[in-house]
Amino acid sequence: MISSDGGLLLPVSLFGDIWPEFGWLSAAVERATGWGGLIIIFIYSFLIAFALPGVSEIVLLAPIDLxxxxxxxxxxxxxxxxxxxxxxxxxxxxLGQEVKQSGPVLQLFQNSWFDLISWSERRTVALAQQWGYAGLAAALSVPGFPDTISIYAFSVLEEDYLKFALATFIGSIGRLIVTVIGVGAVSAFI
Structure with a gap:
């Protein structure tokens, strides 16, 4: 939804409700202002890429005023x-490159016929194998999909640090653009 002043409105308590142990972090993002707020957004985005559960769209809630x-x-x-x-x-x-050194871990990840990994992880691996770095960017452009699944799946299968970082950057921005457009479209009908 769009607020009366043109700001983006999302369900702010979602992250803290699902993962209460990380609620303080989402609250920090939701209160992030000024240049210091941009540092909080950077740190949050850095952590969500490899360690935190959840989605990155919450950064759109930051009341940054520059x-x-x-x-x-x-x-x-x-x-x-x-x-x-x-x-x-x-x-x-x-980290994925380090895991790659363990042949059994990579084979288990790629060839699992039982439900060792969820459907989303298998789909991410299929995207990586078929589309490479463009697949990573596309997977990361899907709002609500946990970033860490895509990032770790691709990190084990791919090899180029620069292309990986670029694909992640493009996919991350793509996801936020899709979110803003989607929220705007929904709010137009409300």
Whole structure:
């Protein structure tokens, strides 16, 4: 939904309700203001790329006020979040490369015929095998889909740090754009 001042409205308590142990972090993002708020968004995006459960769309709730238009505010948030997630994904990528050294772990991950990994993880692996880095960007553009699943699945299968970070950056920004457009479209009908 869009508020009367043109701001984006999302269900702010969702993250804290689902993962109460991380509610303080979502609350920090929801209260992030000014340049310091951008640092909080970067850190949150970095952590969500490799360690935290949840989704990254919550950064759109940050009441960042840098004297910019609503579009400028959202653009800055998206760029900072994308950079944070790209940095976090490089860390996850490094961990994935370490796991890759363990042949049995990689084979189990790729060839699991039983439900060792969920459908979403299998789908992510299929995207990686078929589309490479473009598949990673596409998987990360899906709102509500946990980032860490895509990032770790791709980190085990791919090898180029720079392409991986770029795909993560593009996918992260794509996801936030899709979210803003989707929320805007829904609010137009309300």
């Amino acid at each position: 004297g910019l238009s609503q579009t400028g505010r959202l653009g800055i948030i998206m760029l900072v979040s994308g950079a944070g997630k790209a940095a976090g994904s490089v860390f996850a990528f490094h």
